[in-house]
Amino acid sequence: MFAAASLMGTFTQLGKQFDAAHPGDTVKFSFGPSSGLSTQITSGAPADVFASAAPANMDTVVKAGDAADPQDFAKNTMGVAVPPNNPGKVTSVTDLAQKSVKVALCQPQVPCGVVAAEVFKNAGIKVKPVTLQPDVKSVLTQVETGNVDAGMVYVTDVRAAGTKVKGVTIPASDNAATLYPIATISNSNHKSEAQAFVAYVLSPAGQQVLTAAGFKKP
Amino acid sequence: MVTSTAPSHLTARERARRAARGGPSRSVPASLLVPALIAIGFLVLPLVGLLIRAPWSHLGAALSGSDATQALILSLWTASASTAISLVIGVPLAWVLARSSFPGQRLLRALVTLPLVLPPVVGGVALLLAFGRTGFLGQYLDSWFGLTIPFTPIAVVMAETFVAMPFLIITVEGALRSADQGFEEAAATLGAKRMTVFRRVTVPLIAPSLGAGAVLCWARALGEFGATITFAGSFPGQTETMPIAVYYALETNPDAAIALSLVLLVVSVVVLLSLRDHWLRGGSAS
Amino acid sequence: MTHEGSDGLVVDAEVRRGRFLLAVSLMAAPGQVLGLLGPNGAGKSTLLSAVAGLTPVSAGRITLTGQVWDDADAGTFVEASGRPVGFVFQNYRLFPHLTVAENVRFSPRARGMGRRAATSIASHWLDRLRLTDLADRKPDQLSGGQAQRVALARALAGQPALLLLDEPLSALDAGTRLDVQAELKRHLADFAGPCLLVTHDPLEALVLADQLIVLEGGRIVQQGTPAHIARQPGTDYVAKLVGLNLYSGHANGSEVVLNAGGTFVIPDQGRRGDVLVAVRPSAVVVSSQRPQLSSARNTWPAKVAGLTLLADRVRLNLEGQPSALVDVTPAAVAELSLDPGSQVWLTVKATDLEVYAHSERQPA
Numbered sequence: 007m008f009a010a011a012s013l014m015g016t017f018t019q020l021g022k023q024f025d026a027a028h029p030g031d032t033v034k035f036s037f038g039p040s041s042g043l044s045t046q047i048t049s050g051a052p053a054d055v056f057a058s059a060a061p062a063n064m065d066t067v068v069k070a071g072d073a074a075d076p077q078d079f080a081k082n083t084m085g086v087a088v089p090p091n092n093p094g095k096v097t098s099v100t101d102l103a104q105k106s107v108k109v110a111l112c113q114p115q116v117p118c119g120v121v122a123a124e125v126f127k128n129a130g131i132k133v134k135p136v137t138l139q140p141d142v143k144s145v146l147t148q149v150e151t152g153n154v155d156a157g158m159v160y161v162t163d164v165r166a167a168g169t170k171v172k173g174v175t176i177p178a179s180d181n182a183a184t185l186y187p188i189a190t191i192s193n194s195n196h197k198s199e200a201q202a203f204v205a206y207v208l209s210p211a212g213q214q215v216l217t218a219a220g221f222k223k224p
Numbered sequence: 225m226v227t228s229t230a231p232s233h234l235t236a237r238e239r240a241r242r243a244a245r246g247g248p249s250r251s252v253p254a255s256l257l258v259p260a261l262i263a264i265g266f267l268v269l270p271l272v273g274l275l276i277r278a279p280w281s282h283l284g285a286a287l288s289g290s291d292a293t294q295a296l297i298l299s300l301w302t303a304s305a306s307t308a309i310s311l312v313i314g315v316p317l318a319w320v321l322a323r324s325s326f327p328g329q330r331l332l333r334a335l336v337t338l339p340l341v342l343p344p345v346v347g348g349v350a351l352l353l354a355f356g357r358t359g360f361l362g363q364y365l366d367s368w369f370g371l372t373i374p375f376t377p378i379a380v381v382m383a384e385t386f387v388a389m390p391f392l393i394i395t396v397e398g399a400l401r402s403a404d405q406g407f408e409e410a411a412a413t414l415g416a417k418r419m420t421v422f423r424r425v426t427v428p429l430i431a432p433s434l435g436a437g438a439v440l441c442w443a444r445a446l447g448e449f450g451a452t453i454t455f456a457g458s459f460p461g462q463t464e465t466m467p468i469a470v471y472y473a474l475e476t477n478p479d480a481a482i483a484l485s486l487v488l489l490v491v492s493v494v495v496l497l498s499l500r501d502h503w504l505r506g507g508s509a510s
Numbered sequence: 511m512t513h514e515g516s517d518g519l520v521v522d523a524e525v526r527r528g529r530f531l532l533a534v535s536l537m538a539a540p541g542q543v544l545g546l547l548g549p550n551g552a553g554k555s556t557l558l559s560a561v562a563g564l565t566p567v568s569a570g571r572i573t574l575t576g577q578v579w580d581d582a583d584a585g586t587f588v589e590a591s592g593r594p595v596g597f598v599f600q601n602y603r604l605f606p607h608l609t610v611a612e613n614v615r616f617s618p619r620a621r622g623m624g625r626r627a628a629t630s631i632a633s634h635w636l637d638r639l640r641l642t643d644l645a646d647r648k649p650d651q652l653s654g655g656q657a658q659r660v661a662l663a664r665a666l667a668g669q670p671a672l673l674l675l676d677e678p679l680s681a682l683d684a685g686t687r688l689d690v691q692a693e694l695k696r697h698l699a700d701f702a703g704p705c706l707l708v709t710h711d712p713l714e715a716l717v718l719a720d721q722l723i724v725l726e727g728g729r730i731v732q733q734g735t736p737a738h739i740a741r742q743p744g745t746d747y748v749a750k751l752v753g754l755n756l757y758s759g760h761a762n763g764s765e766v767v768l769n770a771g772g773t774f775v776i777p778d779q780g781r782r783g784d785v786l787v788a789v790r791p792s793a794v795v796v797s798s799q800r801p802q803l804s805s806a807r808n809t810w811p812a813k814v815a816g817l818t819l820l821a822d823r824v825r826l827n828l829e830g831q832p833s834a835l836v837d838v839t840p841a842a843v844a845e846l847s848l849d850p851g852s853q854v855w856l857t858v859k860a861t862d863l864e865v866y867a868h869s870e871r872q873p874a
Contacts, residue, residue, distance in 0.1 A: 041475040089358075108375070110457070115476040136375040137457025138464075140471070148457070152358035153374050406603050412590040413562050413597040414668055416620035421591075424616075428607045 007035045007203070008043045008051070010059035010117065010186070011141040012082065012159075015166045016219045017057065023215070024206050031199050039116040039141035047072050047191065054194040055203055057186060059142075060117035064187040076187035078224035079207050080216050083183045084118070084125050085161040086174035087149045094155025099176045102156055103131040110148040110157040111135040117184055118142040122158040124182035146171070162220040185224055271489065278486055279479040286483040291460040295469035296487060302377060302465065303445040306384040307392075310441050314392045315434070319422070321393070322400035333397075337390045347386050348454025355382070355455075379456035380463050384445035391444055395437030399430040439496060446492065518542070519672055519704045523570030523580070525553075525560045531568075532556045532728040538704035538721075540575075545719025545736070546708045549747060552725040554708040558674050561706060562597050563590035574672055574704075591620075593672075596665030600677040602657050604649035610660050611636065611645040617668030635663040639697075655686040662697065673698070673705040679714060688866050691717060712751050713788055713864070716740070724748050740835070743818075755789040755834050766865065771831035775807035775860045785865050791825060791837040793862040797855045798846050807860045814852040817843065828856060 009017045014037045021033035036043070036053070040063040047053050048070040056073060058064040059082070067073045088096050094107040102109050111133070112119035119138070126133050139145045142159050149157040150170045164173035188207055190200040206212050213223070234242070242249075252260070279286050321333050339347055355362040355373045365371045373379050407429060411421045427434065449467040456463040458472075466488050473481035518539040525532040532553035538544040546554045559565040561572060563579065566587055572580040579588045596617075604613050614635055618628035636642045639659045649657060658678060665673065678694065679687045695718055698705055709715050715722055716736040724732040724744065732744035740754055759768040764778035766787055774787055795801075801809060812830030824843050826836045834856060838848075848854070 039475070045475055045478070093357075108372075113458075113472055113475075115472070135459065137459055139458065140453065144454070147454075151352050151356050153352060153356045406599070406601070407605060409564055409590075410597065410599060410603040410605075411616070411620070412564065413593075413595055413674075414617035414620055414664065415591050415594075416616070417589075417591045420620050424620075425605060431607075 007033050007055045007057070008047060008053040009035060009037055009057040010040045010043070011037050011143045012059055012118065012163055013037070013057055013186070014143065016162070016216050016221070020207060020212055020215055023211070024203055028202065033203060039112070041115050041117070042140070053191045054196050054200040055188065055190055057188040057207070058117070059186055060120060060184045061187055062120070063117065064189060068189070072192050073189040074192060076189035077204070077208060078185045079188050079213075080186040080221040081183050081224050082160045082162055082186065082221055083181045084121055084158055084176055085164045086176060087146060087157045087159045087164050087167065087171040088155060088174060089149055089152045090169065090172055092172060093152070096156045096174055098174065099125065099129055099180060100131055102133045107156060108154040109133055109135045110137050110139060110145045110154040112142055112145055112158070113138045113140060116141060118145070118158065118160065121182050121184045125158070125176060125180055128182060129180040165220040183222070274482065274485055274489065278482050282479070283483050286477070286479040287487070291464060291469055292484055292487060294461045295464050295466045295484070296491070298377065298380070298461070298464065299446055299466040300491070302380045302384055303442050305381045306388055306445040307438055307442040309381070309385050310389040310392045311438060314389045315396055315427070318393045318396035319400060322397045336393055339387050340390045344387055344448060344450030345454050348383060348451035351383060351386060351451065351455040374455060375457045375459065375463060377462060380452050380465060383451040383455045384448045387448050387451050388441045388445040392437040392441040395433055395440060396430065399433030400426070403430055443492065443496065517575055519561065519706070520571075520573045521557070521561060523560065523567040523572055523582070525556050525565060526568040527556055527565070530556070530728060532560075534725070534730050536723055536730065536733070538706060540703050541701070542721060543698050543705045543707055543719050545715040545722045546706060546725060547710070547712070547715050547722055547751065548725035549710070553728040554725055555676060557725070558597070558676055558706060558708055561672070562595050562674055563588060563593045594668070594670045596668055596670030596673045598661045598665050598673070598675045598678050600680060602661040602681070604657060604660055604664070606649050609646050609648055610641060610652070613649070613660060614663045614667045616664060621668065631669070632667050635667045639663045654682045655690050658682060658690055662694070666697070671703045673701055673703065675705065675707045677708055677710065680709070680711070692866065694718065712754050716754060716756050717786065755791065757787045757832055759785060759787060761785040761865065768832050770833065772810060774863060776863050776865050777860055781865060788864040789834065789858055789862065791835045793858055794834055794836040795857040796826065796836055796838055796842070796846065796848070797857060800855045801857055804857065805859065806857045809855060809857045812854060812856050814848055814850050814854065816850060817848065828854070830856065
């Protein structure tokens, strides 16, 4: 199961529930940036299911013939994460454009980087980050350790981090969303189990876990 | 009575060569040759793969679109700076480990070589916790001097030094242990105080090992990824080293990734070849 | 046996190295060459090491010209680098990464001298030891004899007050050794301070040293002039080692006229001038009658003055022109009925005589 980094918390839980309901099957996860995962899959990595944080990365896999029939199972929007003591005095997303605020972003080719760019375009600001991280979880780490004043992550990540970070809401007018598609991999050796897991994610039980974490319905 | 074995065949040229050299046969026995060839294949084939799949026709275009030049320059100077720092503080440490004895020495040796076995990302996190903005040392740097280390090239140098210095320390410590201390005794009787002995006798005599250790250190620093990206972050021109650039390019522009890898490969081979040559010629003292 | 404020080296100390204990009390006056003789493990190198400051003493003191170098009771210790010592090691230990000139220049530079002054001192010694042509060579390009001279030059260039030589000639082949020995004797004669010379070669000890000290098991078992020790060995080891007949004389071609009386026929090597002739006691044949028509060229009468029973032989002390020490088997003594006062004839082959050039200065 190759899944986007932002799905780490929810999918681990879904995996546990799936295992409990299907004795004899175990779900193993490989989390990472969707862009990196799609490259691995098209290079022949042994994945059974792919859950991407953006349609673009799923399209790459589909075009390469490694997957078919992707289905959107969730939607995510962005939020600003700041350290609990908010050293940069960030109160809105526009504060990120200030030179004195140290910002961590995802690399531009990773979904969370793409969506962040959209948000900045909507808000009409230019943000110069101090670092471009490989995936959204490492952006969160930079915020959690207090190394940066703010990081652009998904709202689900802000929620998952609990007290380790504080969230600054982005107004809906500026915010951008990304759709999460999921699909089974064509040359998987466990087709039926893979399909069963995809079905589980799309089922009410699966969707409940996702909504509880802050994901929106697709 | 022992009889001699049946004779094998030597060509005239082989005869001449062996007569000039002296000593028993030096041809490689099959039981060593076969594993050696496997090793060569294992190490060389991936590089060959790189060369075969390289986008030779549009190499320039592939490179120009990426941050290649910036990343290369950053990588080269940070690796060199890390090696220089490692030499300045690592060689004295190697001397202390090799030549003095004090309680807890074994523990100290284990600690300073820990970065060798530690996953580099863990090293990066550790550096963050010490020197990051809220780190137990970094917080004072921030509040007293307004100085933040992460996200600067200094952080890159620190991360690379952290993972690469132990290579130098281990090499030099080994050389010092096996060095003949008779020369140092002689120098003392000639009136040289300890620092003079160190400068003019000890270090020159371990020069080949010192060189090898420095090359190893430089190579390791050049290829460092995990600690750098965690502690220094990544930003083109500031902290994006070649390995990071290759990793990112792989996701967006595989051709650029291969091209960047080739550049790194060529530069490394050139440096390694020229340095090995220099040290091999420099003499076999000690 | 300590003499406060005395000139020269005074060692009255114990040095403990593991289970080995060296306990000696000795003095070396300025200009004197003190030879240290002894079997392996006797403590000779330990003694040199302690005097040089490479090993501290466990008890007692070492002083030079009244200056305390090491005092176990007072707790004072002068580091090796602080002692004006010139040490010539058995394996020379020439710095392989430096040229001959740089090696010789090392000590003055290390002691703080400026480059120009150090170079001029080094040139002086390179000249004295005929090394100027080799100045730019590296040690691995030198022959044994050349390396030995460089080691000596390097030690002397530091302007030491004391010279320590650890078997300086043992690494050389027999032919080179004799030549270098003569040259070394000249340089030692010119050196103003005391000199400690360790050797296991009795000939070297007799030629180079003014006084001999015999060490065995970390203790001094005998000391005195070489001639005295040879004549009256204190122990079996000394007797076997130092029992050597040494004569000074004047050579002209195939003959040597001995100062002590008598003439030796020697192999003709065109030698002229002052020489030393050495004959081992075991090389002399004793006959009760004058030998007729033998190949041996040297025959002379002598009288038995004394007999000493050694472990496996008898050493005869014979008076004549010249006098000699001769080793024979106990059976031979019985057969020839040798007693003090017996008249015998001594024979030695010319080829059993070792002859070499000798400086004007007589051994003490």
